Amino acid sequence: MAKKIIEVQGLEKFYGSIQVLHGVDLTIMAGEVVVVIGASGSGKSTLIRCINGLEMFNGGDILIDGYILTPARTNNRQNREELKKIRREVGMVFQQFNLFPHKTVLENVTLAPVQVRKLAKDKATAGALRLLERVGLSDQVHKYPGQLSGGQQQRVAIARSLAMEPRVMLFDEPTSALDPEMVGEVLEVMRGLANEGMTMIVVTHEMGFAREVADRVVYIDHGRILEQGPPDAIFDNPQQERTKTFLSRVLRH
Amino acid sequence: MLEDLTNWAPQLLTGLGLTVELTFGGMAIALVLALLLALGRISSSRWLRVPAAAFVELIRGSPLLLQLFYIYYVLPAVGLRLSPIMAGLIGLGINYGAYLSEVFRAGIVAVGRGQREAAESLGMSEGQTLRFVILPQAWRIVIPPTGNYFVSMFKDTALVSTISLAELMFQGQLIASDTFRYMTIYSIIFVIYVVISIPASMGVRWLELYFNRSMSSR
Numbered sequence: 001m002a003k004k005i006i007e008v009q010g011l012e013k014f015y016g017s018i019q020v021l022h023g024v025d026l027t028i029m030a031g032e033v034v035v036v037i038g039a040s041g042s043g044k045s046t047l048i049r050c051i052n053g054l055e056m057f058n059g060g061d062i063l064i065d066g067y068i069l070t071p072a073r074t075n076n077r078q079n080r081e082e083l084k085k086i087r088r089e090v091g092m093v094f095q096q097f098n099l100f101p102h103k104t105v106l107e108n109v110t111l112a113p114v115q116v117r118k119l120a121k122d123k124a125t126a127g128a129l130r131l132l133e134r135v136g137l138s139d140q141v142h143k144y145p146g147q148l149s150g151g152q153q154q155r156v157a158i159a160r161s162l163a164m165e166p167r168v169m170l171f172d173e174p175t176s177a178l179d180p181e182m183v184g185e186v187l188e189v190m191r192g193l194a195n196e197g198m199t200m201i202v203v204t205h206e207m208g209f210a211r212e213v214a215d216r217v218v219y220i221d222h223g224r225i226l227e228q229g230p231p232d233a234i235f236d237n238p239q240q241e242r243t244k245t246f247l248s249r250v251l252r253h
Numbered sequence: 254m255l256e257d258l259t260n261w262a263p264q265l266l267t268g269l270g271l272t273v274e275l276t277f278g279g280m281a282i283a284l285v286l287a288l289l290l291a292l293g294r295i296s297s298s299r300w301l302r303v304p305a306a307a308f309v310e311l312i313r314g315s316p317l318l319l320q321l322f323y324i325y326y327v328l329p330a331v332g333l334r335l336s337p338i339m340a341g342l343i344g345l346g347i348n349y350g351a352y353l354s355e356v357f358r359a360g361i362v363a364v365g366r367g368q369r370e371a372a373e374s375l376g377m378s379e380g381q382t383l384r385f386v387i388l389p390q391a392w393r394i395v396i397p398p399t400g401n402y403f404v405s406m407f408k409d410t411a412l413v414s415t416i417s418l419a420e421l422m423f424q425g426q427l428i429a430s431d432t433f434r435y436m437t438i439y440s441i442i443f444v445i446y447v448v449i450s451i452p453a454s455m456g457v458r459w460l461e462l463y464f465n466r467s468m469s470s471r
């Protein structure tokens with residue numbers, strides 16, 4: 001029986017007076033790959049951003065591998081340390097890559113290990129080179145992000161995140177900003193990670209990837225989890241009308 | 254005229270020396286203050302944000318000349334007596350620090366939320382994020398406008414002649430009141446300022462181009 005690694009309980013989130021998450025419950029097992037789908041504005045990004053404390057929330061709590069985030073805690077400076085520990089457990093990959101443009105590929109990957117994990121520089125470099133090889137970028141390590149294609153940049157971003165040795169990886173539409181011909185190379189890296197047993201929460205519109213790689217698909221609608229289950233069940237036999245409508249819209253193209 | 258120039262040269266050079274010292278010294282104070290004020294203004298703590306903003310508005314809302322007079326003539330009344338040079342440096346530094354803080358703040362903000370979030374999601378502290386991610390990028394944005402302020406400060410040092418600091422302008426006034434040769438002396442002073450500030454401005458423009466180019470190649 002796999003162990004729970006993330007437990008989101010009754011998560012409530014407001015932007016001003018507008019509620020964007022309505023009591024979201026979500027449990028993730030270690031090693032599980034969960035794909036989150038839903039219409040634009042349904043709260044997918046907000047959900048995963050809450051999970052690594054990038055976004056404060058208003059109600060409920062989030063347990064991550066023994067650490068706990070509560071509304072007060074994300075707000076409270078004394079608990080910054082707890083938040084820092086959580087962020088070391090949880091890596092995040094953004095739609096816009098957000099690589100550091102003034103640092104080389106290698107420096108992008110070694111910065112946090114050296115500064116946050118306090119690794120010696122040569123250790124960090126060796127680790128970074130291994131990761132960059134794994135994402136297929138061994139020959140680009142001394143370039144700057146601006147000199148790379150979008151797909152290459154996103155692979156660097158994944159390596160940068162992995163360098164902190166997270167136990168969970170969050171992906172927020174990692175291929176949405178990419179030219180179509182580069183989507184495959186990034187999904188390939190993600191597939192590899194999944195196969196090695198990384199726990200992953202992936203927000204994506206790549207339904208092929210979801211069907212193939214996900215253990216579970218979660219459909220979010222207007223800030224609520226409306227339906228979830230194995231990919232085949234969700235895609236081939238959705239129970240909710242709204243899920244059907246959404247899927248028929250996205251699967252058409 | 255050439256003879257005048259050789260006669261006055263030592264005095265003018267002394268004045269110019271002080272002008273340059275005031276420019277660099279004032280700028281050093283301004284840069285440090287501007288960074289602190291900019292960080293204060295973007296801080297999440299209201300206790301830093303509000304005073305920093307109020308200070309900047311006060312300084313920007315009043316003339317530099319008045320600020321110099323205030324520091325030199327009014328502060329002694331409350332027991333803070335400063336030498337003319339200290340008063341001049343602090344006056345220039347505070348005034349330019351306030352203006353530059355706006356430039357710095359804009360530079361920091363221009364770096365963008367994504368960079369901050371990426372650093373935070375890697376577990377970096379606020380200080381580390383600032384030091385390794387935000388400031389190195391803000392720096393490139395901020396250098397050219399800061400250069401312009403530098404040139405501007407060079408010219409504004411003339412104002413400290415009013416608190417009896419014998420910089421270039423003051424020396425000119427001394428010579429003028431001795432010799433009554435206003436046209437000659439003030440023309441010379443004019444030329445000295447211009448001969449320094451125009452190439453300096455061109456240098457700043459060059460820097461700007463250089464930074465633009467090196468940024469877009471990344």
Ligand SMILES: Nc1ncnc2c1ncn2[C@@H]1O[C@H](COP(=O)(O)OP(=O)(O)OP(=O)(O)O)[C@@H](O)[C@H]1O
Nearest residue numbers: 015016020038039040041042043044045046047173
């Ligand atoms: N910083 C913000 N301030 C105010 N409202 C916000 C903010 N960020 C998101 N929202 C709102 O919250 C809701 C959920 O946004 P979220 O980004 O989580 O959606 P999403 O499912 O990720 O959408 P997309 O597929 O477009 O990325 C949306 O209605 C959005 O307009």
Ligand SMILES: [Mg+2]
Nearest residue numbers: 044045046172
């Ligand atoms: Mg989103």
